[in-house]
Amino acid sequence: KQEVTQIPAALSVPEGENLVLNCSFTDSAIYNLQWFRQDPGKGLTSLLLIQSSQREQTSGRLNASLDKSSGRSTLYIAASQPGDSATYLCAVSPRRSNDYKLSFGAGTTVTVRA
């Protein structure tokens, strides 16, 4: 059974500091890994998706890396802003394509202080 762990559970930083969020998973036989953002009382918004054959993906100030062999992914958010305050979730898909069952971590709650 795939286990996904996110450390730390919570993070508070001053505005402008870079954020580093960690995700680890126990079974390296994954199809892809996704990072989601969740605002309080809201649904999930996909931020980045990394295929198992890729090492990283970038979108604006966000960069996600994947080391499948060691079961780790890191989400970097450069020059954090108060609007980045949210919970960030990582999720992995099993090896087969068209199998959309996701295994989620518990999330890292980020607070960016103005």
Add this chain to the structure above:
Amino acid sequence: NAGVTQTPKFQVLKTGQSMTLQCAQDMNHEYMSWYRQDPGMGLRLIHYSVGAGITDQGEVPNGYNVSRSTTEDFPLRLLSAAPSQTSVYFCATARGNEQYFGPGTRLTVT
């Protein structure tokens, strides 16, 4: 396009009551699923469907029923609510590499 919609947004039930959480999508996606989110835990898969007429169990199916008579709708039924079913419920669809989540239903069972 509305995407994925869920009703109601909030619900309070007494133990033993039944109810149906509604989920609808207008993206014509074959795959739909239900997750629950509890404090300190990741989202956990309850049931999923790969198309109309086809459903299957996820990680935590006990106490929940589903059916899929149309592509658009995927209701989740609680036949006899229990306090352990207090949670936030999310419906999602998927196509290709993309997953789309609804805004959630916050359910409290007293």
